Amino acid sequence: MIVDTLAVVGTGLIGGSFALALKQAGAVREVLGVGRNPARLALARELGVIDRAADWAEAAQADCVLLALPVGETEAALKQLLPHLKPGAVVTDAGSTKAEVVAAARAVLGARSADFVPGHPIAGSERSGPGAARADLYHGKRVVLTPLAETRADAAATVRALWEAAGAEVETLDAAQHDRIFAAVSHLPHLAAFALVDDLAQRADRDTFFRFAASGFRDFTRIAGSSPDMWRDIALANREALLAELDAYVDALQTLRAAVDARDGQALHTIFSRAREARENWLKQQDS
Amino acid sequence: MIVDTLAVVGTGLIGGSFALALKQAGAVREVLGVGRNPARLALARELGVIDRAADWAEAAQADCVLLALPVGETEAALKQLLPHLKPGAVVTDAGSTKAEVVAAARAVLGARSADFVPGHPIAGSERSGPGAARADLYHGKRVVLTPLAETRADAAATVRALWEAAGAEVETLDAAQHDRIFAAVSHLPHLAAFALVDDLAQRADRDTFFRFAASGFRDFTRIAGSSPDMWRDIALANREALLAELDAYVDALQTLRAAVDARDGQALHTIFSRAREARENWLKQQDS
Structure with missing residues (x-):
């Protein structure tokens, strides 16, 4: 077990596959799902992609929160999480661009940006939605982490360990x-x-x-x-x-x-x- | 049997697959191969892609000659064939462009341009050479013919029948x-x-x-x-x-x-x- 609870915001291909892989690897006990679309959350639960739907306040109490959203929604999602964010919780994302995500994290999270670990799994497909999620999506795929200067080393290590448990090879790059x-x-x-x-x-x-x-x-x-x-x-x-x-x-x-x-x-x-x-x-x- | 003898100039993926498909379909009795590279011709023969290697004069005595060459070599090939071209022989090509091929045929063949049926099989692969040839390459694929105004109807019909025997769907377009x-x-x-x-x-x-x-x-x-x-x-x-x-x-x-x-x-x-x-x-x- 790497973390007890994981929250995935966005339970489609990227977030759902992360959740499935970690459950299969025994790296997480419980997976919470956050999303705007109740039907999609219900489907994610039905397919075993998440254990239960949660609101922002509940998700912010998880040990690790993954944002798997279009990158333009990162800032708004961080604003929802921040007021409820559990001390020591790690926040990461799966966005395809990183400099703007880093800027959003610094602007919104303030001192809590030390708990943020930007990430980008190099895997995907034109398919989307919970039904497209697969436990093996990240097998042998690269994941790039772009930690901030202030990111806690143990937060980065947790996110790295999760991706490795999902089967990925993790590399670190500067966001720019x-x-x-x-x-x-x-x-x-x-x-x-x-x-x-x-x-x-x-x-x-x-x-x-x-x-x-x-x-x-x-x-x-x-x-x-x-x-x-x-x-x-x-x-x-x-x-x-x-x-x-x-x-x-x-x-x-x-x-x-x-x-x-x-x-x-x-x-x-x-x-x-x-x-x-x-x-x-x-x-x-x-x-x- | 649609033609007795077929000559393919260029025994790689395109010419070789045409030959294999027609042999398999029983549409041709004997396939002659023309090419500059003796090792490649030997390989084509070994693989059963052609029955025997031939020079231009022999190839020009076939009932049908397919030019399967880079389009820039069409004019030179037609010049080699013309002096020996059997009366009634049909000449066709597999080039990816057609207007320049039509112009070359008119310039070189004169009255014999009536025996020329420009063609373009919409099939291919990055692989090349006789080893890449497959009898089923053209199965369900489109072949476009762009007959000249003067092309004999029976010459066009023969080429159409050959491509259909190879499994292709044949369409006709204006060259331009x-x-x-x-x-x-x-x-x-x-x-x-x-x-x-x-x-x-x-x-x-x-x-x-x-x-x-x-x-x-x-x-x-x-x-x-x-x-x-x-x-x-x-x-x-x-x-x-x-x-x-x-x-x-x-x-x-x-x-x-x-x-x-x-x-x-x-x-x-x-x-x-x-x-x-x-x-x-x-x-x-x-x-x-």
Whole structure:
């Protein structure tokens, strides 16, 4: 047992899978669930994702509280918890951006920000809701923690131990560095996929195009099936790093465009080869 | 039996799978293979992809010749075939662009362009070579034919029958329309994936980025594992339509950028929702 009681705010794929994994590992005795939607909470309970629904005051009495919400809702959630927060309770989150979450924690929690451990599990799916939760979602996946300077070492150690009990590999990064990295490898690709599909979706003759789209298109655009609420929040929360990545990407596309325009086959071949090789090296490292 | 002898120029994934499928279907008696690389031809023969290697003169005596080559090599291949081309032989290709192939056929074949049936199987994989060939590659896949005005009806019917015997669904499009559609749903996504990976690959600290790339990145960039030779040729052959799509895509990205910059969450949500819905509708149509 790592903690006696865990509260998950948001009992969908991310929070629900965390709860299921920890129950299965025997790392927690009781799981409380907080959420706005009673039907969803009832489903989470029915599926064994949580033991019982709770309000903010009850959740704040848990030993550990996980916020598994769109990042834009972090500040409001912390405000709800703070007045009731048990001494020594650890608060963590699962948001895809970290600098804004850190700022919200400092602004809302004051001295209690020492009990806050920002986190980001690198796992997900386009599926959502309690029904999508799986005990093995985090198996072999990375979780990045970005502790604040003032975060208590034992609070960080508790959150690390919970994620490890859920099967994840835990790493630590600075929040700003985290956000720069994920702007490039996750947030930009999501926006790029949304933009490509939307460009087609807005055409009067879109059906003709979609009719001939095949497996390459399906994989390229898979992430355009992700939650609009969640990705709106991420884009706004990681605005600066994302703007820099969007600019770099448009530059890269303009370089390709110039090569196509100039019929410069050699330049195209160089770019395509470099990209393919980099991706192959990456895949090899993933496997090892 | 639809034709007695088939010659495939290029015995890799596309040509080899066509040959295997037709042999398995009993649609062809003998398959000849043409290629520059003797080791590859020997492997194709060993794997039963072709019955024997042939030179251009022998291949031109087949009842049907399939060119399964990077599109930039179409013109040179037609020049090799023409002097030996058997009266009544049907020539087809599997190139991903069609207008330039049509122009090459008219320029090289003269009156014999009536025997040419341009084609494009919508199937593939990053894998290549005779070892990647599979008899079922085209099962349930679309093949687009773009016959010339002068193409003999019976030549087009033969090529259609062969693809149907290979398990494909055959459709007919105008070559220019084909190229506009595939610029949007295939060629642009490939360039977009290459550009994104290359942008990371050129950074001094690329390892830090790749280290945290996950499944969304893997799927988004899968097509950046494709052949640089093939995609250089496609980008050059479909230059005009591709330039128009690149411009439209950069516009779509700039629209997203402006919304992020202005912190316009509503605009982002609208775009993400429209894209997700369009993709979901597309997937439903694919399944039905």
